Amino acid sequence: xxxxxxxxxDESARDVLANLKKARKRWRDDGDRHAFSLTAATGAGKTVMxxxxxxxxxxxxxxLDFDRDPGAVVLWFSDDPSLNEQTRFRLMExxxxxxxxxxxxVENTFNQAKFEAGKIYFLNTQKLGKKSxxxxxxxxxxxxxxxxxxxxxxxxxxxxxxxxxxxDPTLTLYLVLDEAHRGMGKESGEKSTIVKRxxxxxxxxxxxxxxxxxxxxxxxxNTAMEGAQGRSTLPHVTVDPSRVQDSGLLxxxxxxxxxxxxxxxxxxxxxRRAADKLRESTAEWAAYxxxxxxxxxxxxxxxxxxxxxxxxxxxxxxxxxxxxxxPDLSETSVAxxxxxxxxxxxxxxxxxYIEPQRVQDDTSIRVLIAKxxxxxGWDCPRAEVMVSFRPANDETYIAQLLGRMVRTPLARRIPGxxxxxxxxxxxxxxxxxxxxRIVKALREGGGDTPPTGRILxxxxxxxxNPAAPQTVWEKFVALPSQxxxxxxxxxxxxxxxxxxxxxxxxxxxxxxxxxxxxxxxMLDEFITERAKLFAEKRAAVMTVEGRTIIADMQKGGMRxxxxxxxxxxxxxxxxxxxxxxxxxxxxxxxxxxxxxxRKLQAEDDLDDALIEAREDVAxxxxxxxxxxxxxxxxxxLSDAWFSEYRxxxxxxxxxxxxxxxxxxxxxxxxxxxxxxxxxxxxxxxKARETNGTETDIPAYAQHLLCDEKGFYPAxxxxxxxxVLTAExxxxxxxxxxxxxxxxxxxxxxxxxxxxxxxxxxxxxxxxFANQNDKVxxxxxxxxxxxxxxxxxxxRGLARYAETHAQIYRRVExxxxxxxxxxxxxxxxxxxxxxxxxATSAEGLYKxxxxxDYL
Numbered sequence: 023x024x025x026x027x028x029x030x031x032d033e034s035a036r037d038v039l040a041n042l043k044k045a046r047k048r049w050r051d052d053g054d055r056h057a058f059s060l061t062a063a064t065g066a067g068k069t070v071m072x073x074x075x076x077x078x079x080x081x082x083x084x085x086l087d088f089d090r091d092p093g094a095v096v097l098w099f100s101d102d103p104s105l106n107e108q109t110r111f112r113l114m115e116x117x118x119x120x121x122x123x124x125x126x127x128v129e130n131t132f133n134q135a136k137f138e139a140g141k142i143y144f145l146n147t148q149k150l151g152k153k154s155x156x157x158x159x160x161x162x163x164x165x166x167x168x169x170x171x172x173x174x175x176x177x178x179x180x181x182x183x184x185x186x187x188x189x190d191p192t193l194t195l196y197l198v199l200d201e202a203h204r205g206m207g208k209e210s211g212e213k214s215t216i217v218k219r220x221x222x223x224x225x226x227x228x229x230x231x232x233x234x235x236x237x238x239x240x241x242x243x244n245t246a247m248e249g250a251q252g253r254s255t256l257p258h259v260t261v262d263p264s265r266v267q268d269s270g271l272l273x274x275x276x277x278x279x280x281x282x283x284x285x286x287x288x289x290x291x292x293x294r295r296a297a298d299k300l301r302e303s304t305a306e307w308a309a310y311x312x313x314x315x316x317x318x319x320x321x322x323x324x325x326x327x328x329x330x331x332x333x334x335x336x337x338x339x340x341x342x343x344x345x346x347x348x349p350d351l352s353e354t355s356v357a358x359x360x361x362x363x364x365x366x367x368x369x370x371x372x373x374x375y376i377e378p379q380r381v382q383d384d385t386s387i388r389v390l391i392a393k394x395x396x397x398x399g400w401d402c403p404r405a406e407v408m409v410s411f412r413p414a415n416d417e418t419y420i421a422q423l424l425g426r427m428v429r430t431p432l433a434r435r436i437p438g439x440x441x442x443x444x445x446x447x448x449x450x451x452x453x454x455x456x457x458x459r460i461v462k463a464l465r466e467g468g469g470d471t472p473p474t475g476r477i478l479x480x481x482x483x484x485x486x487n488p489a490a491p492q493t494v495w496e497k498f499v500a501l502p503s504q505x506x507x508x509x510x511x512x513x514x515x516x517x518x519x520x521x522x523x524x525x526x527x528x529x530x531x532x533x534x535x536x537x538x539x540x541x542x543x544m545l546d547e548f549i550t551e552r553a554k555l556f557a558e559k560r561a562a563v564m565t566v567e568g569r570t571i572i573a574d575m576q577k578g579g580m581r582x583x584x585x586x587x588x589x590x591x592x593x594x595x596x597x598x599x600x601x602x603x604x605x606x607x608x609x610x611x612x613x614x615x616x617x618x619x620r621k622l623q624a625e626d627d628l629d630d631a632l633i634e635a636r637e638d639v640a641x642x643x644x645x646x647x648x649x650x651x652x653x654x655x656x657x658x659l660s661d662a663w664f665s666e667y668r669x670x671x672x673x674x675x676x677x678x679x680x681x682x683x684x685x686x687x688x689x690x691x692x693x694x695x696x697x698x699x700x701x702x703x704x705x706x707x708k709a710r711e712t713n714g715t716e717t718d719i720p721a722y723a724q725h726l727l728c729d730e731k732g733f734y735p736a737x738x739x740x741x742x743x744x745v746l747t748a749e750x751x752x753x754x755x756x757x758x759x760x761x762x763x764x765x766x767x768x769x770x771x772x773x774x775x776x777x778x779x780x781x782x783x784x785x786x787x788x789x790f791a792n793q794n795d796k797v798x799x800x801x802x803x804x805x806x807x808x809x810x811x812x813x814x815x816x817r818g819l820a821r822y823a824e825t826h827a828q829i830y831r832r833v834e835x836x837x838x839x840x841x842x843x844x845x846x847x848x849x850x851x852x853x854x855x856x857x858x859x860a861t862s863a864e865g866l867y868k869x870x871x872x873x874d875y876l
Contacts, residue, residue, distance in 0.1 A: 057233040073116035100200040268765035270435035297347035314675035338369015403429040437698030502694035513656035514606040597640035698767035774818025807863035823848035843875035
């Protein structure tokens with residue numbers, strides 16, 4: 023893969039491969055057909071996950087514990103040829119093992135008896151339609167569904183090809199249905215008929231053995247599969263939308279600007295404001311690129327969304343306003359994606375058509391005129407400003423188009439910068455009441471609308487408080503936040519990835535060689551300490567034992583005799599791969615070479631030395647505790663390097679820091695990462711009451727971020743206000759920080775276990791005080807105890823307080839009990855022990871181990 027998979031992408035790829043392995047075995051053994059789905063919201067990277075699966079399916083992947091299927095054939099099916107082409111391009115963009123010749127678009131000239139193993143064939147509904155040359159003359163079509171004679175020189179219809187592929191015992195055909203919810207309902211039509219025929223079989227063509235549906239909304243597909251005759255379902259794979267948001271692939275905030283007045287025409291006013299936002303965003307991205315080394319400069323895009331039957335003069339007026347507000351913008355910077363596919367006249371402007379899939383890469387386009395969701399599968403990460411002239415009853419179209427704009431331009435979150443992690447949407451036709459429908463549509467998500475972080479209406483930007491001294495900020499960025507662990511993460515992979523980055527950044531010359539040498543030494547010592555056992559296991563690897571059953575046909579007796587035979591390359595190769603999955607394929611390869619070099623000193627034949635060394639490595643997996651000891655040594659070295667180079671890594675550009683952050687998180691246990699300095703945050707300043715009236719959100723002084731007057735708006739519950747007031751009154755108090763309840767790098771997260779799942783809790787308040795001329799830090803977390811996860815969150819806070827005792831002066835959990843605030847001091851060992859043994863959070867706050875907060 024050209025990309026490192028996000029944690030949820032890796033886990034989903036593993037689950038999909040496990041299903042494919044089961045389905046293939048059951049098809050080959052018993053002829054059973056299976057289906058399952060992958061549900062992943064828009065923006066999750068479904069194509070990247072698919073690329074990882076196809077690489078493993080065709081080539082094997084020791085990291086994913088998957089052996090290749092030598093007979094695998096994939097049929098990728100959708101109802102849109104342009105979507106297929108976009109998918110094909112993205113697969114090549116993501117994978118370094120899928121060649122363009124492996125990705126075959128089935129054209130009308132296609133004429134093969136069978137599909138070839140190791141290839142992905144792209145088909146769409148139209149190619150299987152009644153008038154398609156691919157199906158004409160199919161012999162099973164007795165009722166005239168595919169009329170007409172077979173075209174000259176065509177020996178096979180596409181249905182013949184599918185049938186022959188399914189019936190070939192050396193091949194396994196996998197059907198991937200893109201946008202799998204389509205064609206699955208009760209609706210009639212050619213699309214539905216074709217999809218169901220592929221799945222269920224008909225006219226002498228059997229149903230495809232393995233069906234994998236991919237969509238953001240797969241309920242209809244799942245229901246259809248569960249009701250399909252002769253087909254079983256495997257566990258569906260579902261990507262948690264919150265983990266997609268956590269990954270940084272999606273922007274954190276959607277900001278909605280609406281007029282404050284209830285009547286009037288505000289089109290021009292908000293278009294001017296949009297032009298300002300586009301210009302400011304352009305300057306902000308340019309400044310960010312200048313700060314970062316070798317960073318791509320993002321050129322943001324504005325989308326003008328118009329009704330389905332727009333007035334060309336109205337669009338021309340909007341363009342007049344944009345050019346008046348930003349005179350430096352070139353007239354060639356505007357394009358449209360209307361269905362006319364030609365240059366159109368808007369007022370005095372002649373605006374050319376551009377294909378939707380070209381918009382992202384053609385950075386000369388800065389203003390795009392569109393109608394609804396532009397096209398299926400379209401997205402444009404550099405689209406950051408949108409003005410919608412659609413009426414207030416078109417909230418669905420607006421939400422869908424916004425859903426195409428939420429991918430982050432650099433495929434990562436910009437640390438601490440809300441402005442560069444946000445989308446601006448300006449709605450001249452909406453007011454406070456009608457805009458709530460947009461908010462509802464975005465929050466509910468589903469379909470083309472991805473999971474959404476914060477949605478703010480007319481927000482205000484907060485900047486670092488100029489009164490906060492550098493000593494406070496230094497303390498802030500040194501606070502340890504925790505990552506969510508990753509299932510299947512391997513310390514050896516983490517170590518070699520870290521070594522690669524350290525060497526690439528010039529922090530540790532020859533880091534890769536040093537990492538491998540250290541692990542080679544560990545393996546040498548491991549073998550030396552078990553020399554006798556190793557020799558015995560090596561002999562076992564090189565020998566295959568069996569039994570011969572002898573039947574006496576005259577006397578009717580039976581006996582068996584044991585035999586031994588030398589192991590062949592296949593047996594040794596299988597044992598070698600088992601070891602490689604423990605120590606990683608890369609280290610297995612270099613350790614084999616290292617042992618071969620040592621043997622070569624006593625032998626002249628390199629080939630013989632390599633064979634013996636490979637046999638040595640193949641033996642290792644039979645020795646007990648190899649996994650435990652090897653992983654411990656790899657973790658020890660990577661942890662030591664992270665500690666040694668931590669400060670130098672923090673001085674690298676953000677994209678490089680993000681690479682190390684991802685490597686730190688490659689662990690089955692939560693890991694500590696530093697907080698990022700917040701440089702821009704947007705907050706709402708008005709709250710809408712239940713009766714429809716608006717009130718100002720209270721603002722407080724001495725927050726680490728503030729507006730131009732030094733205040734920070736925060737909606738606080740009564741007990742949170744009481745805690746803030748009490749802490750600000752303490753001796754030595756200097757500043758406070760409202761910890762964002764979202765997965766940004768400027769939010770302190772603490773891991774906790776809920777069943778088998780590890781989640782992240784984000785304590786409400788961080789306080790900074792002066793004590794003995796030093797800056798000290800307190801975590802105060804006022805929370806209710808009524809929720810089911812209250813106790814497990816307390817346990818997570820307690821573990822964090824124990825392992826980070828040297829960093830905080832106080833770590834306290836506060837709750838209101840019978841009108842009184844009670845506190846648990848998590849710096850105390852007996853309090854932490856009581857939390858671990860407790861059966862309810864409420865009981866803890868009522869017990870003697872808690873004290874009165876005020």
